[in-house]
Amino acid sequence: MSMPTRINPRTKALQNLFAAALHTVEDAVVAIDPRATIMSVNQQALDLLNSDVSVKRAIGADIRKLMSHAPSFASFITKKCLSRKRGISEHVFDIDGARGAGVVSVQGHISPDGCVLLFEDVTNAGETDKLKTEFVSMASHQLRTPLTAIRWYIEELYEGEIGALTQEQKEYLRQALESNIRMIKLVKNLLNISRLEDQRLTVNPEPTDMLRLIEDVVSEHRPLAKAKNCEIIFEKPGGRIPKIRLDPALMRQVVVNLVSNAVKYSTGINKPSEVHVRLEKRPVEIIVSVQDSGVGVPKGLQHRAFQKFFRADNVFKMQAEGTGLGLYIAKLIVETSGGRIWFDSEENKGSTFSFSLPLKGSRYRKGERTLA
Structure with a gap:
């Protein structure tokens, strides 16, 4: 017993x-x-x-x-x-x-x-989310015009169009202008999210040279990378990459989001770092990957990486600017275009974000709006 x-x-x-x-x-x-x-x-x-x-x-x-x-x-x-x-x-x-x-x-x-x-x-999350999206879309649209007007006025003052300024006054205006630009970017991101979530965004595929598109994005980000003691290296494919029917504006947004994140979260000015961008052709798809040697995403938070407004704790410690919307927008665009997006990351060692796109291209979708 x-x-x-x-x-x-x-x-x-x-x-x-x-x-x-x-x-x-x-x-x-x-x-x-x-x-x-x-x-x-x-x-x-x-x-x-x-x-x-x-x-x-x-x-x-x-x-x-x-x-x-x-x-x-x-x-x-x-x-x-x-x-x-x-x-x-x-x-x-x-x-x-x-x-x-x-x-x-x-x-x-x-x-x-x-x-x-x-x-x-x-049970009622779908209806609630729809109401939230509609409110964000309306509020963002109403904010966009006055914010843009404020930017014009600040720029005119900064350039001395109204009269000469002291260096101290110019510094105040520079800070105000940077804050204004960040607000405009946030409003644009919120508008784009509402259009993507409601499927109101037009998808207009055309023969797109992804090699050239990536080269342009990398070139644009090199000055920012240099300021952070970071080098962007584009590892071009060995073979020919055919043009694919994709929406170039949407694809550009995805690549910009991934490359800018990689540079932003690199190790910083005191330690040289590299960002590697790769383009690879597979039998039925292409794969674009962006690898950095930055702070990485903590393992316990990786399941939230593509959620709205997500920013990891180690990013807050860096005091790096951001809204936590870039990866969410990238995911919506890639999936809308018939592709997949994923990543591998290790804290304090870096991350590799990748997305695939079908060689057959994406479908046209009639919508009410384009990207903001």
Whole structure:
């Protein structure tokens, strides 16, 4: 006869503390062990998951059986959350249980000891996001004209069109002009995002020489790179790259975003650095990659790299300017053009951002607007 497992008093106290903490947070949280057995759960999670089981009855149950009304969730648990490989995995699934139907997003924080699941109700997220996008589009459009007018006035003052200025006055105006330019860039990015998300952006493919396009972007960024003690090296392909039917304005925006990021987040003036830009032809696609030796993206934050307004903690420490919109815009454009975008990164060693485009080109799409 086997003896019952005795739990260390300290471990039991920690379990009770964790369980108590769960009931004080607003988020819906479930903790499971490596066999998918529920170790802790709060009422918020059971309510969101349309379960009529009490917290007491849920403890010790297999979460897949508890969520039998959501088959794709059970599959997510088995394939991802029980892998014991450290990381974060996300999934969106439909539920139709005792308390009605809905759509739920789950984020699993996986470790060898189990998984902590964070749930969020996204049933009305689509409608909410649409309203947000419409508001951002309207506000950005209204801001663009006065900001541009302010820039003209500042430039006239700075150039002495109204009268001579002292060096101190010119320095104030220079700072005001730089701030104004940053605001105009932010407004343009917000307008472009709203047009891309609503599929209102015109995609007008034409035979595009990607080799020449990349050369132009690299040349434009060399003065900025030189100021940061950084060298941009364009490694041209050995063979011929045919012209591809792409929207050149959209492709240029993607390359600009990646190259400017690589230079911006390079190691800095005190340490020489290099940015390598490569263009490669594959059987059915081309691949463009931009490699830097900069700060890199911390591993725990890499899943957020293409999200709106994302900027890693190590970037904030550099005090580098940015809005956290460049990679999100690049992703929207590449996917709209029929391609893929991805990256590899190691903190304090650098990153390589790559995107592919089909040799067959992208499709024309009629829209209301072009890039701002």
